[in-house]
Amino acid sequence: MTDTMTAAPRPAAVAPIAPAEAPDRRTIISVRDFNFFYGNKQALEEIKIDIPEKQVTAFIGPSGCGKTTLLRNFNRMNELIDGVRHTGDITLAGRSLWDPALEVITLRRLVGMVFQKSNPFAKSIYENIVYGLRIAGVRDRATLDETVERSLRGAALWDEAKDRLHESALGLSGGQMQRLCIARAIAVRPKVLLMDEPCSALDPIATARVEQLIGELKKDFTIVIVTHNMQQATRCSDQTGFFYLGRLIEFGPTGKIFSNPSEQRTQDYVTGRFG
């Protein structure tokens, strides 16, 4: 991984942004002609997609279809791996993610991520949440306190955590830890929240709480969620993209994808014929 230096310079993409399915929603992330390679192996092929703002977009598809790979490109996390490269472009609010003037650390503050397995730091709950602010140089105690409360409320964890803010985060239950990770991600006020199978390690009750949380979060954040649980996609998302073998097969409103898809392969997947 390069430090804060960006990759080879790309022309700033200031092309007009095509509207998403719902005409009154702006597109926030735009993917054009995107191919992605791990060394010689091509993981994504000619991806073209528009993620609408302040909605929940789900990526579904069988294992290895590239949905997580695409997600991890939205905050350039794939660059932590050696030997990756891409062609095509991804823009965030019209600006290329690889624009040399855009620091990757700025990008990651704007596009947050919640991982499959919750990964709280070995610090207190309080310190976990303010970590993102501390590294941005925020030191004022009042701001930090206020952020902690706002984030924990936003993650529906405030009531359970407010009396143990300075205890270790590792003492929380699995579901609580994941909500803490969500709180930590939203503490820096990102515009987009990426979630990589956030409930796969959780029990049904914790899953339900996180899904409920997603429904509330979308008022303030654009959410892109990767899930292999189709029912979850149906419950939570507004838009769904179906991926297969590195290609985007179909993208549209969730209702349509699951009840009346245009592509046969989509139909096969959502009805469980394979996957």
Added chain:
Amino acid sequence: MDNPVTHAAGFFGDNSVESTKMLGRSLGNRLLTGLCIALSFAAMIPLASILYLVVKNGLPLLGWSIFTQLPPAAGMTGGGFGNAVIGTLIMVGLGLAISAPLAILAALYICEYEPHGRLATAVRFTAKMLTGIPSIICGVFAFVAVVLVTGKFSAWAGGVALAVLMLPTILLTSEQALLGVQRAYREASYGLGATRFQTIFRVVLPEAVPAIMTGVMLAVARAAGETAPLVFTALFSQFWMSSLMEPTASLSVLIYNFSTMPFEHQVKMAWSASLVLVLLVTATNITAQLVFSKKH
């Protein structure tokens, strides 16, 4: 729809305060990385100096005569340290003969028979503590236990001191080696009706031998370089070894004795002995690594 440019500007919060902070962060980042890399390569400097001097000062005197002749008297030139080489090899061999069987058998017990018993815990704890014992204490112990009892300094005493030094290392690495043998192998053997003894000897040990050998070689490499255990157990000798119950020369003690002598020739011999010792130790270490990686 917004003009994408202004939308982008507001979105990304482009303001000068933000960007100077960013600049500071990335600059500091790069400085620290540079410092880290510099320190890492700085560790090379003393090593390079040591290796350079060992080769430069030790090579001139290195020849066949070095291994076939005896150490010169003080102030005299010529001679060699053949007896020291033999002495080192023999005493390390003695130490190995004493410690290796004991250590491997003990490792077998704590791995195969009662891995969670109190004895096993005691053994592991003792071994770990023994690795921390200063090597001179091994010498002191061997002095009391062998020299005082037999009344003379001897190669046996030196061997015992080295055995105490090698025991914990061989024990701990052997245990790791045995643990490395997958359960599947053992279960296959038991499933076919073998006894515990048969399983150990026919299946587990053969699998674990390369890793055990690695541990043994690492212990040998370490023991060969040690001086403190030998200084007052085997002492030193100017002569060829004629019995194991006599003071015996060794490479490390020779280096110790000769390096502080005010004679240039002796100091040069110390360098040559250092070269031989470093080569011996390095060769043993590399062989150990090769054996280990061949297996894996």
Added chain:
Amino acid sequence: MATETPSTGRRAGSVGRWRPDFFRWFTGLAAVASVLVLGWIFWEVFREAKPALEKFGLGFLTGGQWQPNRERYGVLPFLVGTGATAGIALLIAFPPGLAIAIFLSEDFLPRPARQFVRFVVELLAAIPSVVYGLWGIVVVIPIVQAVGTWTSERFGHIPLLSGPAYGNSLLTAGLVLALMVLPTITAISRSSLVAVPHTLREGAYALGATRWEAIFGVILPTAAPGVVAATILALGRAMGETMAVAMLIGNSSRLSWSLFAPSGTLASLLANQFGEAEGLQVAALMYAALVLVALTLAVNFAGEVVLRYTERRTAGIR
């Protein structure tokens, strides 16, 4: 006809019946013997030290005079010397040791560079103590003597830097000792750093941290107990190191506060005087050996405890 199952080679009613039990006893005996060795060492040293223990008691530890001809024995100067050399060694070796560990656990440079540095560190660890001593005599002593003379002329009023500056001194021993314990610090710190789960690193980067913000903010704190353990174990190693110290420290039995003055450690005391000691001096030296063993054992025990704690903690994160 012996019924022999080809795959197991076991014969019915064979010798193999009693062998397992015998073997178990045999190996068990070896295990017991290994444990007893430690006790045996203690016992022998203790027994020989008894005359001195009886004569000097605990005053041995605070006595500042070591005079064999007057039969006065006190190891305070050597205790101080042991602590001081080990302290200097750790102070000097810790920053580069940790830096190298970080270098080896991150990917600032491609893998061949890391393997090279790793090889260098392993080589440093493999060099015998006497060779370090010999090198120290030829390279480090002149340097320290020159620096010491220069410093003590200007800052000699500070006791720590007062002259006259000898080459064989506390500082020389400390410097070479630093080189010898560096591999210990690096090796153990590196394995703690590498043990930090990858998901924690990703979490830090995903929040927009730069590399070093992630290292200082998340990775190092998580690996901290392991780094502490590394330091403690390095301390133990430094305290027990004998030959290089004996060759470089000047072997004085007088307590001095200057870095540039000759000094002594418990280990170097033993190395120097044991060969020619007689009577009470032997007992006194044995007493000193006992103190050394107790010290190093205590330090190593502490290091092991911290290491065990580290393993339990990182296991909890996964």
